[in-house]
Amino acid sequence: xxxxxxxxxxxxxxxxxxxxxxxxxxxxxxxxxxxxxxxxxxxxxxxxxxxxxxxxxxxxxxxxxxxxxxxxxxxxxxxxxxxxxxxxxxxxxxxxxxxxxxxxxxxxxxxxxxxxxxxxxxxxxxxxxxxxxxxxxxxxxxxxxxxxxxxxxxxxxxxxxxxxxxxxxxxxxxxxxxxxxxxxxxxxxxxxxxxxxxxxxxxxxxxxxxxxxxxxxxxxxxxxxxxxxxxxxxxxxxxxxxxxxxxxxxxxxxxxxxxxxxxxxxxxxxxxxxxxxxxxxxxxxxxxxxxxxxxxxxxxxxxxxxxxxxxxxxxxxx
Numbered sequence: 661x662x663x664x665x666x667x668x669x670x671x672x673x674x675x676x677x678x679x680x681x682x683x684x685x686x687x688x689x690x691x692x693x694x695x696x697x698x699x700x701x702x703x704x705x706x707x708x709x710x711x712x713x714x715x716x717x718x719x720x721x722x723x724x725x726x727x728x729x730x731x732x733x734x735x736x737x738x739x740x741x742x743x744x745x746x747x748x749x750x751x752x753x754x755x756x757x758x759x760x761x762x763x764x765x766x767x768x769x770x771x772x773x774x775x776x777x778x779x780x781x782x783x784x785x786x787x788x789x790x791x792x793x794x795x796x797x798x799x800x801x802x803x804x805x806x807x808x809x810x811x812x813x814x815x816x817x818x819x820x821x822x823x824x825x826x827x828x829x830x831x832x833x834x835x836x837x838x839x840x841x842x843x844x845x846x847x848x849x850x851x852x853x854x855x856x857x858x859x860x861x862x863x864x865x866x867x868x869x870x871x872x873x874x875x876x877x878x879x880x881x882x883x884x885x886x887x888x889x890x891x892x893x894x895x896x897x898x899x900x901x902x903x904x905x906x907x908x909x910x911x912x913x914x915x916x917x918x919x920x921x922x923x924x925x926x927x928x929x930x931x932x933x934x935x936x937x938x939x940x941x942x943x944x945x946x947x948x949x950x951x952x953x954x955x956x957x958x959x960x961x962x963x964x965x966x967x968x969x970x971x972x973x974x975x976x977x978x
C-alpha cells in the first residue's frame with residue numbers, strides 16, 4: 661500500500677507522454693500517460709462536467725503496476741477549444757474514450773470515474789463492455805430529474821447559506837430559475853459579465869463538496885472558471901444527454917460480469933447516496949463501500965483509502 665502524507669495516495673508522478681488528440685473538426689482532447697508504460701492500462705474519467713484532470717488524480721494508482729491515462733473531456737481542462745459546447749454530448753465523450761483506446765492500441769483497460777465521471781464510466785462500459793476490465797465508481801450521479809432538482813434547489817435544506825449566495829448574485833426576477841439565469845450570464849460574450857458569473861456558479865458547488873469545510877481562498881483563473889461553468893451548465897441544461905436512458909437497467913443487464921467497486925460518501929451533498937445504493941442493487945456483484953465520514957470529494961481521507969484499496973485489489977485481474 662502507498663505511503664503518503666496526502667490522504668493515503670501514491671507519491672506524485674510526472675507524465676511520460678502528453679498529447680492533443682484530434683477527434684473531430686472542432687475538438688482536440690488532451691490526454692497524458694503516467695506510471696509504467698508496460699503496465700496494465702487504466703483510464704481516469706474526471707467529474708464536472710467541465711472540470712478537467714489534475715496531478716493528484718494520477719495518485720490513486722500504483723505507478724509501478726498501472727499505465728495511468730488521464731483525459732480532459734471535450735471543452736475541459738487542456739482540451740481545445742476551451743469551454744466549447746458544440747458537438748459536446750455524452751455520446752461524443754463515449755466515442756472519444758473508445759477512439760483514445762484504439763489510438764493507444766489498448767485491448768482492454770480498467771475504468772475509474774467519480775461524480776460525473778461515474779456517469780460517463782457507466783455509459784462507456786454499457787457501450788463497450790468487452791473493453792472494460794473493471795470499474796471503480798465514486799459519488800454516483802445519473803442525472804435523473806430528482807438528482808438535478810436536489811442540486812438546483814432542494815439542497816438548501818442542508819446548505820441554505822451557499823444556496824442563498826448563489827441566488828444573491830442574480831436579480832430578484834431571475835432567482836426562481838437560477839440555471840437559466842446563470843446560462844445567460846455565463847454565455848455572454850462580454851467577459852466582464854461571463855467570468856464573474858462563472859466564478860459565482862463554480863463557488864456554489866465547491867462550497868458543498870466536503871463533509872467539513874475547506875479553505876476556498878485559492879486564486880482563480882477566470883478563463884478556466886468560465887470554461888468549466890459553460891460546459892457544466894450546457895450538460896445540466898440537457899440532463900447530461902442521458903435523460904432517455906435507464907443506466908441502472910443497462911448496468912444490470914450489460915455489466916454483471918465486470919468486477920466493480922462503488923465508493924460513496926455517506927454525507928455526499930452533491931450526489932446523495934441513494935443513487936449509489938440503487939446502483940449497488942442493480943449490480944449486486946459489485947462491492948459497495950459507504951464511507952461513514954465523507955462527503956462528495958474524492959480527497960477526503962476515508963474515500964481516498966477506499967479508492968486506493970479498489971485499485972490495489974484490481975491488480976490481481978489479468
